[in-house]
Amino acid sequence: MKNKIYRQELDKIAVYKPGRPIEEVKRLLGLKDVHKLASNEIANFPDYARKAVIEELKNINRYPQGDCFYLREILAKKLKVDKERLVFGNGSDEVIALALRALINKGDEVIVAYPTFLIYEIQAKVHSARVVRAPLKGLRYNLEEILSKINKRTKIIFIANPDNPTGTYLNQKEIEGFLKKVPANVLVYLDEAYFEFAPADFPKSINLLKKRKNIIVSRTFSKVYGLAGLRIGYGITSKELAGVLNRIRDPFNVNRFAQAAAITALKSDNFVKKVLLDTAREKKYLYRELDKAGLSFIKSATNFILIKFAKDAGKLSEYLLRRGIIIRELGGWGLKGFFRVTLGTHKENAKFVEALKKFLSQSGKVSGRTKK
């Protein structure tokens, strides 16, 4: 019986295993040419940010603005919301953690889908919440199931929309109907990290949150804007809750370079358009190739695709890794036999397709081929 200095319940928390970084794979496998299709980063390089970062160098020794003053002004204008409704985070991951910190007392309940983005559950446990899982239905969020889990102890419902790793989404009608049934004292956390990629019937969440105080929407500069390396995301909610989140966060939680690059990002509409066009084109290409290969997959509202691969997704993942292609095998996410591939450049996607086909042709009994 060890006498541990920290809270013993933390021993039960799973470790989040991120997609392997390119540097790591190069190092471990001695490869020169590595392609990461594992962490839903965009393939387009955000050239627009270069100048902002270089200009910001002169202030590197000065603490950043704690309130993201200029970025806040510009983003509020762009979103047409009061600037007091905003909270910035060191990635939207931090906004998730802040929401939990603001609301959870030990033993309060948090409803998460299962499987879905892993951070909700991990951070809920870190914050001493009881995690209640609502299983997906046909690989989509099951809102009825979620509603049925609400009780007096429920504090937060996490909804990844579009969802990661399935790539499915809930539309305006579904979210609106759902919100009407959620009690006013339960916070609905809409994680919209991929919303820019979603179709036209995607919810207008900002209008919805103007009508209700129990919604927070978080978004990120890591995906469509291509700034994952800098760490910056934000939440939009009631002024009251945003005020609390701003009070409890670290005073300098968003670095200078992230603030400067994000300001430029918001002015880079052409870059975003290009990303969306390229994503749509490459998605079509991969759908076609996956069809040809006889693999079943989910049509995605994002920049990644969930693919069913029967039981040897792990083997495929290893096979590709040795060829310098990093994908995400999802056994650890509760999706055994599935993997997720992020859309890369066309060249990268073609390379992935080629290696995939080779693997399929070599692996004799093709257990992966289970066309839906």
Place this chain on the structure above:
Amino acid sequence: MKNKIYRQELDKIAVYKPGRPIEEVKRLLGLKDVHKLASNEIANFPDYARKAVIEELKNINRYPQGDCFYLREILAKKLKVDKERLVFGNGSDEVIALALRALINKGDEVIVAYPTFLIYEIQAKVHSARVVRAPLKGLRYNLEEILSKINKRTKIIFIANPDNPTGTYLNQKEIEGFLKKVPANVLVYLDEAYFEFAPADFPKSINLLKKRKNIIVSRTFSKVYGLAGLRIGYGITSKELAGVLNRIRDPFNVNRFAQAAAITALKSDNFVKKVLLDTAREKKYLYRELDKAGLSFIKSATNFILIKFAKDAGKLSEYLLRRGIIIRELGGWGLKGFFRVTLGTHKENAKFVEALKKFLSQSGKVSGRTKK
């Protein structure tokens, strides 16, 4: 009676007011030339970091290494500690918050000096701890007083060494004697943000923590290395506790540019030497000028000086601000009539002295002059 969605106890938490950023003062007062002597940033510009940041630009769209792999290797070697003893944070502010998150159950007690760095108390409250204050004695940490406050509910003792805002420090003998009296189930958090500036009898904390499991030392790249704008700090503790902190932090909490610049920082011994020399020289200069002006101050083990100014420190602060010099008035820290000035370049320090003298000569009855 409002029905609030968040934890009501958070309403009692004070807001941390950072030193005003240069951009803000320029904006608000329409000044072109602003000097920030308010946030203990060094005056030397970290030119060494320029190349690392520019080189890292090519990876801006990729998530950073979650484990700070390369930085961890280099720092562990430099500190002569196992790399598993390290946890990196988005500034050492985050390490403070992580320690609280790992140890505190609601109602557990945390001992902080009063007054001292404000973040301990704010974050302790955010994490539902009961804060027990141990008043300073002669503007130094009172270790006997701290020991007398320990009880069964005590989980963490925060010690800023050297202290901010007083600039005083506890030496090897004091810390060693203190640690012997702290029970093994209480974590001693040694915040050494300014340790590089301290005299030779400063504690060898890393040796001390190798002997005990209940110590965490945190340090930062924001001060002597001049990287405050990037946000990076770290904790050194037992492998066991470091493991927990690494498990509960966000997976990508330290951005790419911070990791790259910190690696270069650790190889920039000449830069650090120059900073320490400049700091020592400017400290002497300011001591002399403050003496001449008849102001009483504390000899500092850091790159800032705490100055006693009777009752009109607020007026002085406003006066200097209108002249483009930002200092830190400490009424809000529980040090009414005191202010803190960070050492700037010699030119900046001279400008500060000149303005200070002018204020003193103008303000008729010189209430500030209270030579100790």
